[in-house]
Amino acid sequence: MNARPAPHAHPFFLDGGAAARFCLYHAPQGSCRGAFIYLHPFAEEMNKARRMAALQARTLAAQGFAILQIDLHGCGDSAGDFADARWETWLADVARAERWLEQKLGDALLAPVGLWGLRLGALLALDYARQSPHMPSAMLLWQPVSSGSAFLTQFLRLKVAAQMLEDGQQNGGTAALRAALEQGEALEIAGYTLAPELARAIDGQDATRIMPPLCPVHWFEMVAEASRPLPPAAARVLQTWQVNGADATGHAVPGPAFWASQEIAEAPFLLRATCAALQEAAYAA
Incomplete structure (x- = not known):
């Protein structure tokens, strides 16, 4: 990570x-070694992770990678409200970002565009990759959500907790909230309006049922200490992929859960591990 600092990103x-769709483009310094689209996490996790995403994007740009950060439909500074967000439009946004990068870089882009996702953004990247006719050069998966159903339940618990604080009752818990979504009711949760269509799509996503493309796939998982192994859930998904022929590597990286911390946090070891993974890969040569 000794490359010269990259200039500020170009917003457009x-x-x-x-x-x-609001985007930040980080131009590669020197010869273009590749390109990645960054897919942000869900709801408030997106805001908590902005600094880490910016730090990694600038570092990769300084090392010769073009990075495009895109605010998905209904998120951040892009058009639409969060209530308008749908999984299908998010997939379409990824395709649009890919086309833009290809046109922007032209002949300087010597390898397909790669995908870099955080949390639910990593699951979106996997879903996009299995449907896309273009295989990415690589996939960088930061703390991927492996089960959309478990993730949705966790998000619904925020509303259950709010109900407990408001009136001291759970009012049926997450089961009641799921029933409301199934009946077509949108839910306001922690300041975000969750549409039943988006909830249904998230609920049906499962990394164990998604075979990643035949490109290098790097799964980065934050752990409390450097000596800790990958958590069992992540290890199981990786093993399933590897048994089925995927070029998937797991990385246990010490650092904070910056996407969910009370204060904005940094994970320098994750920045270094991500850069090291690209340095070692053939497509980064």
Whole structure:
């Protein structure tokens, strides 16, 4: 990580009106070694992770990688409210970002665009990769959500907790909230309006049932200490992929859960581990 500092990112809107998606483009320094699209996490996790995403994007750009950060439909500074967000439009946003990068870099791009996702963004990257006709050069998966169903339940618990604080009752817990979603009711949770269509799509995502493409896949998991192994859930998914022929590598990295911390946190070892994974890969040569 001794490359010279990258210049500030270039902010712009991809298209306009209802199709406007806010983006940050980090141009590669020197010869272009590759390109990645960053897919952010869900709801408030996106805001907590902005600093880490910016630090990694600038570091990779300084090492010759073009990075495009995109705020998905209904998220961040992009068009639409969170209530309008749908999994299908998010997949379409990834395709639009990929086309933009390919057109921007032209002949300088010597390898397909890679995917870099955090938390639910990593699960979105996996779902996109299995449907896309273009295999990415590589996938960088930061703390991936492996089970959309478990993730949705965890998010619904925020509303259960709020109900407990408000009236001292659970009002049916997550089961009641799931029933409301199934009946077509949108739910306001921690300041975000969750549409039943998006909830249904998240609920059906499962990394163990998604075979990643035949490219290098790096799974990074934050652990409390350097000596800790990958958590069992992550290890099981990786083993399933590896048995089925995937070029998947797990990385246990010491550091904080920066996407969920009370204060904005940094994980320098994750930055170094991500850069090291690219340095060692053939596509980064």
